[in-house]
Amino acid sequence: MPDIELIAIDRKTCDASADPDAVQNSIAAWFSRHKPDFVVNALAYTAVDRAESEIDLVFRINASFPQALATAAERYAAKLVHFSSDYVFDGSLSGRAYREDDRCEPKNVYGQSKRQAELAVLQASQSALVIRTSWVVGVDGQNFVKTMLRLACERPHLRVVADQWGVPSPAAFLVSQVLNALMRSSGEPIRGIYHLCPSGETNWHAYALWVIEEAARHPRWKDRLQIRSVQAIEAIASADYPTAAKRPANSRLDCSQWLQRFSPAGLPDWKLALAPSLAEILDSDHISAS
Numbered sequence: 001m002p003d004i005e006l007i008a009i010d011r012k013t014c015d016a017s018a019d020p021d022a023v024q025n026s027i028a029a030w031f032s033r034h035k036p037d038f039v040v041n042a043l044a045y046t047a048v049d050r051a052e053s054e055i056d057l058v059f060r061i062n063a064s065f066p067q068a069l070a071t072a073a074e075r076y077a078a079k080l081v082h083f084s085s086d087y088v089f090d091g092s093l094s095g096r097a098y099r100e101d102d103r104c105e106p107k108n109v110y111g112q113s114k115r116q117a118e119l120a121v122l123q124a125s126q127s128a129l130v131i132r133t134s135w136v137v138g139v140d141g142q143n144f145v146k147t148m149l150r151l152a153c154e155r156p157h158l159r160v161v162a163d164q165w166g167v168p169s170p171a172a173f174l175v176s177q178v179l180n181a182l183m184r185s186s187g188e189p190i191r192g193i194y195h196l197c198p199s200g201e202t203n204w205h206a207y208a209l210w211v212i213e214e215a216a217r218h219p220r221w222k223d224r225l226q227i228r229s230v231q232a233i234e235a236i237a238s239a240d241y242p243t244a245a246k247r248p249a250n251s252r253l254d255c256s257q258w259l260q261r262f263s264p265a266g267l268p269d270w271k272l273a274l275a276p277s278l279a280e281i282l283d284s285d286h287i288s289a290s
């Protein structure tokens with residue numbers, strides 16, 4: 001592990017939904033105080049369905065804030081790593097994963113705000129790295145894994161969408177890949193958009209099956225599950241599960257550019273990458289607190 005001083009910024013230091021002048025002032029004060037070499041922005045408004053009815057707020061947090069951060073990073077000669085999303089694509093591409101230069105046509109407000117941020121960040125900073133990833137899973141916070149585990153303990157039958165394809169990306173995987181990339185490229189300019197997620201692919205239904213099968217083997221979970229067989233997890237179409245925001249059917253990201261530049265040894269399969277985080281969630285019983 002490289003010797004890095006890590007400074008986390010929370011809502012108290014900077015509320016990205018505040019008035020733009022207040023946001024700019026708090027960002028400027030933070031940069032002037034800490035003079036960071038790198039800034040990683042994983043902050044976002046991520047409630048994809050609610051975003052459809054909170055458009056101004058979503059754009060403020062997801063687009064104006066990253067733009068202000070990129071402007072300050074440029075002024076203070078810091079490198080910005082900004083996280084973007086598979087949702088910048090409409091998902092209609094068939095037969096292959098999306099490449100960085102494929103046409104962006106977001107289907108929902110969240111995706112539109114993430115696309116606006118990409119353009120604003122790259123315009124404001126000469127050294128910003130924009131990383132599009134997909135289906136992020138952390139041990140803390142809320143995510144699909146915890147939702148499936150909770151529902152599997154509450155209900156004997158689940159219906160899960162099977163026609164949206166993508167790749168789960170554990171937060172720990174993203175952290176180690178980004179750190180490694182920054183270390184490998186020290187001195188060299190890196191800029192632009194890269195796709196990053198583990199290898200392989202799945203859909204939400206197959207992903208849920210895997211999570212619940214793993215839980216069924218875990219001593220702490222096996223007796224709590226109401227789901228008794230894989231047949232109790234029904235595969236359904238997106239059309240049978242209407243949501244406020246439309247979602248892309250194809251969320252697969254082609255990571256060849258990342259592999260070539262930063263990770264020539266390859267990227268792990270998503271199950272291998274996710275196994276440690278899933279084990280931690282199962283061992284620590286995080287879902288009962290969420």
Ligand SMILES: NC(=O)c1ccc[n+]([C@@H]2O[C@H](COP(=O)([O-])OP(=O)(O)OC[C@H]3O[C@@H](n4cnc5c(N)ncnc54)[C@H](OP(=O)(O)O)[C@@H]3O)[C@@H](O)[C@H]2O)c1
Pocket residue numbers: 010011014015016017018041042043044045046061083084085086087114133134135136137138141142
């Ligand atoms: N989740 C996915 O499937 C997915 C897929 C592709 C890309 N991404 C991108 O990956 C990044 C991380 O996503 P995530 O799922 O980890 O997000 P998350 O769990 O929703 O976390 C978002 C973070 O942003 C902070 N935040 C939100 N509004 C804020 C505000 N007004 N002021 C200050 N902080 C605020 C939250 O703070 P609190 O903890 O205080 O609420 C939280 O720490 C985002 O850029 C997202 O767009 C996510």
